Amino acid sequence: MRLIFLGPPGAGKGTQAQILQERFGTKQISTGDILRENRSKGTELGKTAEKFMLSGALVPDEVIIKMIEAELDKFRGGFIMDGFPRTVAQAEAFDAMLQSKNLNLDGVVLFEADRPTLFTRLTARWTNPRTGKTYNSITNPPRVAGIDDEDGGALVQREDDKPETVNKRLDVYERQTAPLIDYYRATGKLVEVNALAPVSAVTEEIVAKTGAKAAS
Numbered sequence: 001m002r003l004i005f006l007g008p009p010g011a012g013k014g015t016q017a018q019i020l021q022e023r024f025g026t027k028q029i030s031t032g033d034i035l036r037e038n039r040s041k042g043t044e045l046g047k048t049a050e051k052f053m054l055s056g057a058l059v060p061d062e063v064i065i066k067m068i069e070a071e072l073d074k075f076r077g078g079f080i081m082d083g084f085p086r087t088v089a090q091a092e093a094f095d096a097m098l099q100s101k102n103l104n105l106d107g108v109v110l111f112e113a114d115r116p117t118l119f120t121r122l123t124a125r126w127t128n129p130r131t132g133k134t135y136n137s138i139t140n141p142p143r144v145a146g147i148d149d150e151d152g153g154a155l156v157q158r159e160d161d162k163p164e165t166v167n168k169r170l171d172v173y174e175r176q177t178a179p180l181i182d183y184y185r186a187t188g189k190l191v192e193v194n195a196l197a198p199v200s201a202v203t204e205e206i207v208a209k210t211g212a213k214a215a216s
């Protein structure tokens, strides 16, 4: 399966990508996680990305496109793009990349949620910086506050999940990323899911609408 998860920050893309990765073995490619890993390792890419990420802006297209080109060959068997593409220029470059490798996209899943819900979810999000797994202090708390159920290590609140940065990121989504809805609708590959439903119901809707299944 080759899927793109499209939707605003906080809609649950990462949560669902991790569930489907576990269930079907389809690799989650989160551009946000890759960038954060580069920042924590202090690479040139991480240093370039940092100021954009902290302010809630998008990292420049050319930086992201180069990064995805380097990743894609590792996942010829299938992927879920989580957080990419985020601009029309990125989508066009991605189409060209897939075409040059003779790869088809199976579907684009649009996560629909209202802004007040997104704001509440993001400001209550707790993240495991080692694995990218997220919790929510309101809807999905860990067994012990601040501690990951799985690896027992500390959870953190992302710097860009502060209220003022969250508002900026939601604005950036509406201005720069939402135009991709029409872009992908025109390909006939867009399916919409209700991201306000409980986590397991969202998973089932994605599976039903994309025909997601384990790689054969």
Ligand code: ADP
Pocket (backbone or CB within 6 Å): 007, 008, 009, 010, 011, 012, 013, 014, 015, 016, 121, 122, 124, 125, 126, 134, 135, 136, 137, 139, 140, 195, 196, 197, 198, 199, 200, 202
């Ligand atoms: P995204 O990757 O789209 O930015 P996340 O998957 O990180 O979003 O989810 C944002 C927050 O909302 C997290 O704290 C997560 O636990 C919570 N969350 C995700 N899906 C749901 C859902 N269906 N219902 C309630 N809370 C959810």
Ligand code: AMP
Pocket (backbone or CB within 6 Å): 009, 031, 032, 033, 035, 052, 053, 054, 056, 057, 058, 059, 060, 064, 082, 083, 084, 085, 086, 090, 160, 169
């Ligand atoms: P995310 O983890 O998806 O919420 O992304 C966190 C931040 O990383 C974003 O606010 C951007 O600064 C940056 N980022 C992630 N993916 C992209 C992308 N495809 N294009 C540009 N910036 C990105």
